[in-house]
Amino acid sequence: MIKVNNLGMHFGRGRGHTQVLKDINFHLAPGEFVTIIGRSGSGKSTFLDILMGLVQPSEGTVERTNRASMSYVFQKPALLPWRNVLRNVYLPLQVRGVRRADRLKAGMDALRKVGLSYAAHLFPFQLSGGMAQRVAIARALAEDPDILLMDEPFSALDPILRENMNFNLLSLWQRTQKTILFVTHSIEEALILSDRIVILEGGRFVQSFEVDIERPRTYESFQDPRFSELYRQIRNALPHQPNLPRLAPEEEEDP
């Protein structure tokens, strides 16, 4: 779907010069769910912006196969406060000049996918944080994109709601067969969602983990031995408090 070759990105010049991304090679296969984990300011959003074509990379190329289409979901829902939910959801179609009747139908379909068709006539200020973010996801789905880019979409939600939204997203992903590139700070979130996790550190993708936890994932998956094993590995790949020891591998049980 997407292939990134030797990508580099820097901002400013002279004393203000910052190299945000360098030598990035990355591949996103159709139907895959990949998550990027990295510290704040490590360049995750910049990477998604480049994929979306919002900014041009300083070096390297981004290839998209078969003109795959993309939608972007941000950390904040960014709904237009003067439009009701349905009119927010069909905005992308309106921008593309889709006829009224068609965008209405597509908008309703998208709302149904996130379970919010009953809220079509509400205004953004009448929604809870979780509902608003689901509307934002419906807006992204209304375009029926091949790829969803999701930049910390659930970071502003409380942990329980966030967990529920994760399972929501998983079932959506399974039903719609989208390709998803997801960004988060949360290792748990990444593990419960992804096929593959890449770590962005110092402007590079330093490590990649295949998440071989059984699907479909449920609340039980948090108890899966692979979950804690992968958690330990990923945590150790991320920056540490210098005076604390790293997580030790779990004791092998004697046969």
Next chain:
Amino acid sequence: MRKPQFFEFGLPAVLFHRAKKVLRNLALKLGGISLILGSLLLAWHLIIFGFSPEPWLFPPPNDVWSRLGELWRSGVLQPHLTMTLTEILAGYAAGIGLSFLVGYTISQQPLLERLITPYLVVANSVPLVAFAPLLLLWLGNGITAKIVVTALIVFFPATISTINGFHAQTAMHQRMMRCLGAKKWQRFLFLELPSALPGIFAGMKIGAPLAVVGAVVGEFLGTGQGLGHLILEANGLMDTPQLFVTILVLGTVGVVFYSLIALAEQIFIGPWAEKNRR
């Protein structure tokens, strides 16, 4: 599942539902207004009853009423009212229209804005009424001069308000529109204009009573028709009831005009304007 219809969810539907709500609120407000007007009328009667002032100083309500009836039936009032209303509406439309174009243009050019805004603020704090004699001198005593005076008085505060309105959009929404691949006119229609509406309406509300002032001041200076002229005439003849009638009519015009703008604002700008933006 039933097929959704555009008139249930589209913009016309939203505006229709809001209009219904707004009109219901309006009925309530009208009740309140009648109460206040009733008390004022009572106070008027009490002053007459308590102090019995000379009618040429402070006429009783009945004199003013009957004078209003006379002026209306004899057809004296109507041409003056029509003239003043024409000046108000034309001057207001011109002033607001121009403030929209100029305000939008300035808001799109940061350099231009830095250069011009200080002068706008200065122009706004100079009593523009003081320029009215000059304008009548240049443009003659016709209706044009009065419309220009009105437009000018409305223009400056409305422009400042419009510029602020066009800065109300958030970076987050701009980014979202860019992700959708919106063209310039679509960004204007779907984001910039709706974000600017509260600012634009604020300017229109400030401008409404100013337009009435502008028209009357223009009429004070020139000769001819209009409620301002009627005031001068009544003043010259010491016809206090006619003075009261004219003031009442002007006040009503101002209040109704302002209320209509406020009503339009409530219909076009929903409750979202005051709530948290998301």
